[in-house]
Amino acid sequence: MIVKCRELAKNIYLVKFQSKKQLAKTFLRFQEHFESPKFRKKVFKLSEFKEWYVKNSPAGIRTGKFTYYKDWGGFNIPSKVLEPFYRGKFNPLTREEKILLGLFKSFRRKNFYIIAIHDKSGKHTLQHEIAHGLFYTNPRYKKAVIGILKKCDKNSREEINKFLLNRGGYHPDVWMDETHTHIMTDMSYLKRHGVNTKKLSGINKELNNVFKRYFKR
Ligand SMILES: [Zn+2]
Incomplete structure (x- = not known):
């Protein structure tokens, strides 16, 4: 699923996915725990997020559908965002979330930044x-x-x-x-x-x- 992960600059890691949907599915709860106007620093379920997002995002309001996986093509989080996930606060984790956590498990407690894109993201x-x-x-x-x-x-x-x-x-x-x-x-x-x-x-x-x-x- 993940194409590659490498240190792009000092303490900045790039994770690249094959598809936009895989990328967004993997990052949704990490990203929104970091910077959502509603869920920042909160623990939440995917279903709660979906319900809120349909009512509060431009495409959601327009279509009544959950468009998140189409709406976002790049992601960015500080490593400290992973910590509550490692501690079990977000259980049950999805398969995708477990894969991302596994990728950075050996540098838990280090301070770095993760960015993520997919194969067709532009420069x-x-x-x-x-x-x-x-x-x-x-x-x-x-x-x-x-x-x-x-x-x-x-x-x-x-x-x-x-x-x-x-x-x-x-x-x-x-x-x-x-x-x-x-x-x-x-x-x-x-x-x-x-x-x-x-x-x-x-x-x-x-x-x-x-x-x-x-x-x-
Ligand atoms: Zn941005």
Whole structure:
């Protein structure tokens, strides 16, 4: 099921799946325990999440169906998110969850970051996820990013916050991090969702330059 797992940069591990559905099925509870506006830091069942997601995600509201496995193509979590799963708080675990936990069992208690994509994820998705990894593991990168975001105009920040609020997947605790990755790699996506991206092109360039400076393969 998992294609490969490797350390992509210091303390950032990339897990690559063959299919988008396998990827999203594996990561759902880990990701949502980390950053869901509703379930962050909570223990929950898949059925509870499904019920909430259909009522609160854009495609769920539109279709009445559970569209999560189609909605998300990249995932990112700090390693500490795995801990309550190792401790049995989320039992019963699914087969997919057990596989992921097994993959990182030998570095339990170490502090690192996991990003995940699938075979057909584009290079922007990969960069988006690596940027989350850098933001978490490299304090100098994070400081540089925050310095750039401070220059962002207020209206654009508000439009992005509104977009993140309505997406059904982001707790306010991660908005700063998501704002940086979205401006860096997802400008056309932001534009389609009502953000005036014209004012953001300078910030986009600066963020990409910082990324290049800190991410060396
Ligand atoms: Zn993201």
